[in-house]
Amino acid sequence: MVFKEISDFIVSALGLTGKAAAAVDFWIYDTLKITFILLLVILGIGYLRTYIRPEDVRDYLQDKNVFVGYLGASILGIVSPFCSCSTIPIFLGFMGAGVPFGMALTFLVTSPMINEAAIFVLFGVLGWKLTTAYIVGGITVGMVGGFLLTKLGFQKYAKSFKFGDNSCKINSTTKDRLKQAYAEAKDILKSIFPYVVVGVGIGAIIHGFIPRNLITKYLTGTLAVPAAVVVGVPVYTNIMGVIPVVKSLIGKGLPIGTSIAFMMSVAALSIPEFVLLKKVMKKELIAAYATIISVGIITIGITLNFLF
Amino acid sequence: MKIEVLGTGCPKCKKTYKNAKKAIKELEVDGEVTKVYETAEIAKRGVMSTPALSINGEIKISGEVPGVEEIKDLIEGIN
Numbered sequence: 001m002v003f004k005e006i007s008d009f010i011v012s013a014l015g016l017t018g019k020a021a022a023a024v025d026f027w028i029y030d031t032l033k034i035t036f037i038l039l040l041v042i043l044g045i046g047y048l049r050t051y052i053r054p055e056d057v058r059d060y061l062q063d064k065n066v067f068v069g070y071l072g073a074s075i076l077g078i079v080s081p082f083c084s085c086s087t088i089p090i091f092l093g094f095m096g097a098g099v100p101f102g103m104a105l106t107f108l109v110t111s112p113m114i115n116e117a118a119i120f121v122l123f124g125v126l127g128w129k130l131t132t133a134y135i136v137g138g139i140t141v142g143m144v145g146g147f148l149l150t151k152l153g154f155q156k157y158a159k160s161f162k163f164g165d166n167s168c169k170i171n172s173t174t175k176d177r178l179k180q181a182y183a184e185a186k187d188i189l190k191s192i193f194p195y196v197v198v199g200v201g202i203g204a205i206i207h208g209f210i211p212r213n214l215i216t217k218y219l220t221g222t223l224a225v226p227a228a229v230v231v232g233v234p235v236y237t238n239i240m241g242v243i244p245v246v247k248s249l250i251g252k253g254l255p256i257g258t259s260i261a262f263m264m265s266v267a268a269l270s271i272p273e274f275v276l277l278k279k280v281m282k283k284e285l286i287a288a289y290a291t292i293i294s295v296g297i298i299t300i301g302i303t304l305n306f307l308f
Numbered sequence: 309m310k311i312e313v314l315g316t317g318c319p320k321c322k323k324t325y326k327n328a329k330k331a332i333k334e335l336e337v338d339g340e341v342t343k344v345y346e347t348a349e350i351a352k353r354g355v356m357s358t359p360a361l362s363i364n365g366e367i368k369i370s371g372e373v374p375g376v377e378e379i380k381d382l383i384e385g386i387n
Contacts, residue, residue: 053357053371054356054357054371055356055357058356086318086357086358086371088316088347089316089347089350089351089355089356089357089358090356090357092347092350092351092356093351093354093355093356096351096354161347161348161351161352162348162351162352163351163352163354164351164352164353164354165354180372183373187319187320191319279347280347
């Protein structure tokens with residue numbers, strides 16, 4: 001692709017060689033590539049999404065059987081908007097309308113972990129195998145997590161809210177939808193771009209300067225998986241910022257399962273997320289939620305290391 | 309006229325608030341724009357997608373950032 005030529009050109013114009021050249025090349029190439037994919041996907045999906053309103057999905061989920069309902073909830077989690085500030089109102093809307101507690105939780109788990117733009121960027125940067133593993137792993141953690149928390153009787157720790165009804169109906173024309181998609185894409189790109197630049201920068205440093213045997217020596221064991229999850233909790237960034245870091249770690253020999261566990265942990269488990277959840281859950285439920293998700297991610301990571 | 313912007317405080321909600329302020333100023337109508345942050349209150353109004361815009365207690369927009377002109381149209385539709 002043309003990005004390779006651009007980064008090669010800049011690196012040679014700067015007269016860089018060796019490790020610095022490798023790092024700068026990585027930084028320019030991946031920033032260009034990720035930004036390009038994001039631009040296309042966010043615009044396209046942003047348009048399609050104007051057709052999926054959370055209200056419709058809520059109505060759809062109400063009378064579904066267990067498996068279809070949980071799967072539906074996790075897929076909705078994937079296509080729901082990036083902005084994490086929408087997650088809580090949607091969650092409450094589900095609960096208020098009688099969508100089962102577990103399915104609402106599944107949505108809550110999947111939403112920050114997988115989103116459609118991340119899927120395309122993962123595919124472009126890391127290939128289809130890893131992307132499929134990430135999606136299937138994320139959906140599994142979300143579905144099993146929601147199901148288990150319900151079965152273990154944690155519903156009583158959810159705070160209850162009165163949920164009202166509003167008659168707001170929006171009839172959009174194609175032009176409205178395009179305008180909305182464009183505004184959305186601009187906003188998202190603006191907020192994600194810094195994460196991409198910093199993330200690719202860290203990835204570039206790892207790519208250029210961290211010796212391979214440092215990683216293969218210390219980070220290939222099974223214990224590295226839970227360690228990756230623990231390290232991921234205090235790291236709070238957009239998933240787009242983690243992908244380039246993970247790319248270079250994989251290049252240096254970090255096992256696939258460990259890498260995926262790290263990405264999932266960064267995205268799904270974070271202190272700001274828990275603070276947000278505090279509004280709708282009591283601490284017993286938050287603790288159980290964090291525990292089950294962590295165990296789920298660790299299991300997925302170890303399984304993937306075993307498979308690949 | 310009572311205009312409320314419902315949202316938990318993300319950039320989009322701030323933008324909606326700014327647009328609403330601008331709309332009433334440009335129309336020179338007598339009204340106030342307030343923010344509704346409380347999760348419980350947002351739920352009570354039946355709003356699932358934020359930001360949402362309510363005029364005189366009725367939800368007019370939900371899940372998108374309305375432009376200044378759009379808000380002006382909504383206000384004029386009521387008067």
